[in-house]
Amino acid sequence: MGRIVVDVMLKPEILDPQGQAVRGALPRLGLDQFTDVRQGKRFVLSVDGEVTDEHLAKAREAAETLLSNPVIEDVVNVHELTSDEPEQAPITGAGA
C-alpha cells in the first residue's frame, strides 16, 4: 500500500486564529522561542500498490478541488510518503 501526503496551509495573509491560540499558549509551558505558529491540515491518502505518477496527479487534483479552499488556503505540498520518513514509527504516543 502506498501513501501520499497533501499539506494545506492557510494563505500567509489570512488570519489564523488556531495558530494564534497555540502561539499564545506556548509561553505558559515555558516555550517562548517560537515567534509565530500557523496551523494547517495534513491529509494522508492511501492507494493500492505502489504510488504512481498518475496517483500523484490525482492527489494534486484532489488537493486543489476538495482538500483545500483556494479562497483562503494554499496546497503547499503533495508528495509520496516514503518509508524512510519518521512517519512510520510515531515518535511519541506509545503510551497514553
Added chain:
Amino acid sequence: MGRIVVDVMLKPEILDPQGQAVRGALPRLGLDQFTDVRQGKRFVLSVDGEVTDEHLAKAREAAETLLSNPVIEDVVNVHELTSDEPEQAPITGAGA
C-alpha cells in the same frame, strides 16, 4: 527566520470522521483510486534565526505536551522546513 514543521495524526485505531468524509466525497469528483484518507494537523513554528537542535528539542516538547493528545494522536513528524521543500512556493492559489 527558520521554521519547524510538526505533523500530528489521529492514531490509526481512532475513527477519523473528517478523513472519512473526504474519502466519501472523492469518488463523486471522479477520484476513486484512494482507498483511505486520514486528516491530521500540520503546525509550522517560526523561530528567529537558524533552526538549532535546541529549537528542535523544544518543538518536540511542544508537540508532545500541547500540540497533540497522546490518548488519541501521534506526533508523526518534527523537522526543520528546509527551503528546498515545495512549501516556499505554493503550487496552487496564485489567484483566488
Added chain:
Amino acid sequence: MSILDTVTQAAQTPDVQQPWADLGLKQDEYERIVAILGRRPTSAELAMYSVMWSEHCSYKSSKVHLKRFGDLPSETPLGKTLAGIGENAGVIDIGQGWAVTFKVESHNHPSYVEPYQGAATGIGGIVRDIMAMGARPIAVMDPLRFGAIDHPDTARVLPGVVRGVGGYGNSLGLPNIGGEIVFDECYQGNPLVNALCVGSLRHEDLHLANATGAGNKIVLFGAKTGGDGIGGVSILASETFDEGGPAKRPAVQVGDPFAEKVLIECCLDLYAAGVVEGIQDLGGAGLSCATSELASAGDGGMSIELDRVPLRDSTLSPEEILMSESQERMMAVVAPDKLDAFLEITGRWDVEAAVLGEVTEGDRLVVTWHGETIVDVPPRSVAHDGPVYERPIARPEWLDAVQADSSDSLPRPSDLGADLLALLASPNICDKSWVTNQYDRYVLGNTKRAMPHDSGVVRVDEETGLGVALSTDCNGRFGRLDPYAGAQLALAESYRNVATTGALPLAVTDCLNFGSPEDPAVMWQFQQAIGGLFDACLELGIPVTGGNVSFYNQTGETAIHPTPVVGVLGVIDDVATVVSSGFETKGEIVLLLGETRDELDGGEWAHALHGHLGGQPPRVDLKAEKALADFFVDAVRRGVLTSSHDLSDGGLAVTLAESAMTGGIGASVDLSPVLQRDGVDAFTALYSESTARALVTVRSEADLATVAGIAETHGVPIARLGSTDGDRLKVKDAFEVGLEEMRAAHTGTMRQYFG
C-alpha cells in the same frame, strides 16, 4: 520602500494622476473631494473618501428614500426611543429601567464567495454593532435565502453558511432564536445572508459613538489589523510601492469568534467600570469609518498616529491600514484619567489596546504616519457629506403582465390531503431542524421560545421575567407582485409572529435586499417598498429604529425579488406567560382568528405545487393585524390560551399540521363555520394566505367564552373549528392524514439534499 504621499506633497503636486476611477469614484465625486480639500487628496485621503462614499457606507442611492423613516414618530407604544436611526443600532425603552437594542444587517456578497467566513463575519459584525451601544448581546437570528434547493451550488453555499452562522454564534455563547430559510431560483447567484442581533442594557449604560472632550484618548482595541477586505484599495498601495508591489491581500475576511467573545466580556467590564466616553465598532471601511464617524459626531477634531496601530502584517501601507476590515476590533474614547483603568481591564482579558491619538480642539481629522501628515480633512465631509443620488425610477414594464396572470386558472386539487403532504415536504415549508439543530438555542439560559416557534422569546430580567419577542419575515414573491404591499406584508407577518406570543410589538428593523440601484425598475421597487413600510409603521404606531440596505443583488441583468426583510421586536412583562405554537393536550378547543379570503396569488401553494408566480398578493389589513395583536396581549396575559400559531405560508392547512406536529397531538376540525361566514370553499379555506389570522387553542368552554369576549372587544372574527385529539389531522369532508405521515413528509426534505 514606500513613498509617502503627504498633505504637503499633495499641495505641491496638484497634477498627479490619481486612480479614483479604479476605486469606484465618479469624476464629479473626485472633483468634489478636491473642492472640499482645496487641493488634490493624498492617497490616504482618497482611500478614505472612496470607501466612505461607496454605496455600502454612504447610502448614496438610498438616502433620499430612507430619509422618510426619520419622519416616523420616534415613539414606541411604550415611550420614546433612546436612540434611533443613525446610531449603530436603535435603542428602545422596554420599561423597568431596561432597554433593548436590535438590528439586522446583510452579508450577502461575501457569503457567496466564501460561505463559511462570509456568514461568520456577518454575525460578528452585527454583534459588534449591538455591543457599541453599551449593551450585552443576548441573542441572534439569521434570515437566509438560497437558490433552488436542488441546484448544485446550493449544496455548496447553504451548508457553509449554516456552519458559519453556527460556528461563530455558538462560539460567542449567543442563543440563535430564529430566522428564515427560503429557497427561490431568484437567489441562485445571490444568496441573502442577513443577520440580526439583539442586546439588553440598563438605561444608564447607553453609549453613543461620538468623540467629545478635547484631550480624551482614542483607543483601538481587539484584534490586530491585517490586510483583510481591502479590495480595491490595494491599487493605491501598489502605486505607492516602489518595487515588488504589496503582498497579496486577502479578498475575504476571516473571523475569530474567540477573539470576539473575549471582546464582548471586555467591553462589558469597561462599561461597568465607567471608563468609556464614546465607543464605535469597526466594520465596513474599518478605521476610516470609525475615526471619521466618531469625530464627526463629536464636538471637535481628532488626531491619530496611524503607525501605532498593532499590525498582523507589517507590510501594510497606511492607506491599507485605514481601509482594512479586519474583524473583532473596537474603538473607544477614553478620558485621560481613566486610561489606566481602561488598560487594566483590557489587560485582564488579554485584549491588545493601543492609544492612537486624541480628541482635539479643532474641527479636522488629522492622521499622521511616522510624524508626517497624510490625512487632514473635515471628518463630516468623509462620514456624512457623501454624494446623494436621485436615481431614475420607472415602474417595470413587465409588472402589468405579471399582475394579470393570477393563480385562478391553476387546477384545484382533487385530493386536498395530498397537497398538504406535498406542501409540508416543499423546500420553503419543510422542517428546518437540519439547520436549527446546528445552532445553540439554550446558552445563557434565558430562551423561552426558539425554533420552530413563530418568534424567539428571551428573558431580559431574571427577577421579573421581563422579556422580548422577535421575528424576521419577508415573502419576496409578494414583493415581486407588488413591492409596496410586499413590504407591508413582510412587516405584517413579522408583527403577527411577535403578537402570537402575547408580546406588545414595539419597533422595527429592516434589511432591504434589492437589485442594482442603477436599474430604474429596481429603484422603483425600492421606493415602493420604503413607502409601504413607512405607511404601515405609521398606521401601526411603531418606529423603524435601524436597518441596512443591500443593493446589487443580481446576476447579470436579473435582480432578485425585492426582499425587504423585516424584524419586529415586542416586549412582554413575563415570558413565563408565553404559550407554545404546538397543541399542548388532547381535548382542547381549536379556534381560528381572522377572516379568510380567496388569496392564493404569490402563495406557497401556487409556488411549490405549480411553480406559478403572478396576480396580486393578499390584501394588507393593518387594522386587523393590530386588533389581532391587541387580542393576544390581553388573552395571553389572562392565561386563557394553551397554544397560538399564526397563519402564513401555506395557509390554515400548514398551520394546523405544524401545531399538530410540534405538539405531537392531532385534531379534528370542521371548516364549515369559516366556509359559511367567509363565503369560501374548502380549498381556499385551507390554502389561502389571507393575513391577520392565527390558530389558538383553549382548555374549556369557560375559557372559550372569555376568549370570545376578548375577541369581540377587539373586533377579531373568531371561528370554532374543532378540538385536539388522537394522532391524526382530520378535516371534515376534506381529508385525514396521520401525524407520522405528515412528519415523514416534513422532515425528509432537508436531509435528502444536505445529508
Added chain:
Amino acid sequence: MKIGVVTFPGSLDDSDARRAVRIAGGEAVELWHGDADLRGVDAVVIPGGFSYGDYLRAGAIARFAPVMTEVITAAKGGLPVLGICNGFQILTESHLLPGSMIQNDHRKFLCQDQVLRVENASSAWTNGFEVDQEITVVLKNQDGQFVADEATLDRLEGEGQVAFRYVGGNPNGSSRDIAGITNERGNVVGLMPHPEHAVEEGFGPSLDGRTFFTSVLQQVVSA
C-alpha cells in the same frame, strides 16, 4: 456551601452553571482562569463553552491555566469536580478522566434535547439519581464523540465508572454510547450534555439537571 465555577476566556455556560448552583441552594463562587486560587470552595464546576476558541483541541489550552493546577491537585485530594461539555474535555486533557473527545461522527454541531440513562448513582454528582433512571437534558456540541481504547472502555464499564449513556440513538458516535464518566473515586465527573440547562421551569427540557447540583451539596454536607 460554596461551589466554584471556573471562567476561561471563551467559557460560555459559566453564568448558567452559577444559576444552577443557586437554584439548587448553593452559593456560586466565580473562579478566574488566571488565578491559582480556589477561594475555599467545596466543589468546582468547569462549565461548557469554547475555551481559547477550542482551536487546537477542545480543552487543550485551558488545561494549562493556573487555576487548573489547583483544580488538578484538589481533585486528586477528593474535591468534587464536575466538567460539563468543554469542562469534560478539559478534564480529559488534564488526565483527571480517561479517554478523549473527537469531532461528532456526523461532523456537525448538534443541539437537541437528549435522554440519558443513569448508570452510576453513587458519585459526588449523581448520588441523587437512581440507577437506570432516565433523564432529559440539553446536548450541544461539535466535538462530543467520546473515544478511548478498548481496555480503558472495558475498565470503565467493569468498575462502574460509566455514569451516563445516551438513550434513543447515539447522537455523535461515542464509544459504547457513553455520555459521561466518573473517576475511580467518584469525586470527578465529566459529561458532554448540559445539566445546567435543565434546572428552571420553562427554560429547558426538564428539571432533571438540578439533581447534579443537589447531589454534590448533599454529599458536601454529609462529608
